[in-house]
Amino acid sequence: MKLTNQQIAIIDQTLIDKGVVYEEIKLELLDHIVTDIESETEESNFDIAFSKAIFKWQRELEEIKPSGKFATPRIVKEKFSKITKNQYKFSLLAAVIFSILMTTITRLKPEEYVYYNLHLVFYSVNSLICLTNIIGLFFIWKLKIKTIYGRFFQTNLGFTFFNFYLIYSGLNKLNNLYRYYNYKSIFLYFFDCFIKGLYFFMAVYLVIIALEHFKVIKKYKLV
Known part of the structure; x- marks a missing residue:
């Protein structure tokens, strides 16, 4: 059976x-x-065929209540959870690698200019990433097109605003970095780099998510 535009619209509204x-x-x-x-092929009645199709996707459309919040279909919750897990996997791994590199470089070359230049580059790139996210937020809000990526981006944008605080705090003590870090143990320095790196790469991941949002819009020609 070939569906009419009206019947497709009924399915679309049902999903909404x-x-x-x-x-x-x-x-x-x-x-x-x-x-x-x-x-x-055996059923020419739209209502019956539609009921069968909805039943087939019953599990994905089943409403669940995550942590007592508003009910949401299982397929949406699972997709959101997958993106969240990928964010933490990406950010944690990248932060560990970043911390190892920063700790190794500053221990092999413990001169003041090394501390200064490394952190200056880091805060500069971090600022650029944060500004990119702010611009991304504006365009996502302006287009008003709902995607799971756009929703995730908006929900997790707090990481970017916390990064602004870390950047501001770090720049204020940029000239005293050598004295600040030189007396710290390797473990404390590694941990300090890890925390900064974790929030930085979470912000980087949001840039990736924003790009995915706009790819969806382009793929389905939503504008």
Whole structure:
């Protein structure tokens, strides 16, 4: 059976009513459900075929309440959780590598100019990443197109604002870095770099997420 635009609109609205409001997830599900219905060769009744298709995707559309918050479909929750896990995997690994490099370089070359230049470059790049996220937030807000990536970006933007505090605090003591760090143990210096690196790479990950948001818009021609 070949579906009409009106029937496709009914499926689309049903998905929205079930909480699937993010465009890439909704369009993916819509495509699957339309295919399931159109491939139903033994059934020419749309309502029956539609019910069968919805039943097939019942688990993905099942409403769950994460931590007592508003109900959301399982497919949305799982997608959001996957992005969150990837963020922490990426940020933790990158922060460890960053901390090892910073600690090694400053221990091999413990001169004052090394501390100064390394941290100056770090704070400069960090500032650029944070400003990129602020600009990304503006365009995501302006377009008003809902994607799971855009939602994740907006929910986790607090990491970027905390980075501004770290940048401000770090720049204020930039000229005293040698005295500040030279008397710290390797462990404390590593831990200090790890915390800064963790928030930095979380902000970097948000840049990646913002790009994914705009890729979805381009892929599905939503503007």
